[in-house]
Amino acid sequence: MINIILLGPPGAGKGTQARKLVEERGMIQLSTGDMLRAAMGSGSEMGKKVADVMSRGELVTDEIVIGLIEEQIKTAGGNGFIFDGFPRTLPQADALGQLLARNGASLNAVIEMRVDDAALVRRITGRFTCGNCGEVYHDETKPTKVEGTCDECGSHDLKRRADDNAESLKTRLMEYYKKTSPLIGYYYAQGDLFGVDGLAEIDEVARQMAEILDQQA
Numbered sequence: 001m002i003n004i005i006l007l008g009p010p011g012a013g014k015g016t017q018a019r020k021l022v023e024e025r026g027m028i029q030l031s032t033g034d035m036l037r038a039a040m041g042s043g044s045e046m047g048k049k050v051a052d053v054m055s056r057g058e059l060v061t062d063e064i065v066i067g068l069i070e071e072q073i074k075t076a077g078g079n080g081f082i083f084d085g086f087p088r089t090l091p092q093a094d095a096l097g098q099l100l101a102r103n104g105a106s107l108n109a110v111i112e113m114r115v116d117d118a119a120l121v122r123r124i125t126g127r128f129t130c131g132n133c134g135e136v137y138h139d140e141t142k143p144t145k146v147e148g149t150c151d152e153c154g155s156h157d158l159k160r161r162a163d164d165n166a167e168s169l170k171t172r173l174m175e176y177y178k179k180t181s182p183l184i185g186y187y188y189a190q191g192d193l194f195g196v197d198g199l200a201e202i203d204e205v206a207r208q209m210a211e212i213l214d215q216q217a
């Protein structure tokens, strides 16, 4: 069982690669962003609490996301976890290490997806996803074959995220550089850090990731 973290700024391709790993390796994707959006969609108290913070592009509290991850680690079984968008702060990284240890597990690799900011603006502002199956599209680089219809599942429920706009992206990038990028040093020091070229084609990034994962097996 391999447990990995995908680390990188918004738009680096974490979700896209995580979905491939789920399909190809039967791993479990734990995306705190998806969990928070689901909480908002369900209208729960927690969902209401985080909605404004998320739409501005700021981070929600460590306590909330650590709670979400803890629940999942305890209950989900499978072929290893892909932490996607978690941890995003040093206290979250410490908490994850402790949670895994308590469950008799550990981290195998932290994969940093390296990209440059100009590419992120283009990627994020053109992004939309299928609300039914989660497939990710882009206006220019990956449009649906038939307008308004998901290629994978045929759903017409195509959505844009409230925080995928230039203004919120600016805040999300600031949050990333201030609070999340210190994790690169943290995991480098633990000897767990690997890097891939996040600007390469989706399949090439997947190939580079596979190489790293196969070294861990």
Ligand code: AMP
Pocket: 010, 032, 033, 034, 036, 053, 054, 055, 057, 058, 059, 060, 061, 062, 065, 084, 085, 086, 087, 088, 089, 092, 163, 172
């Ligand atoms: P994502 O889908 O990973 O881009 O996350 C979307 C938004 O959810 C972020 O901009 C934050 O507001 C919130 N969020 C997701 N994961 C975390 C986390 N680990 N820590 C704090 N906030 C998070």
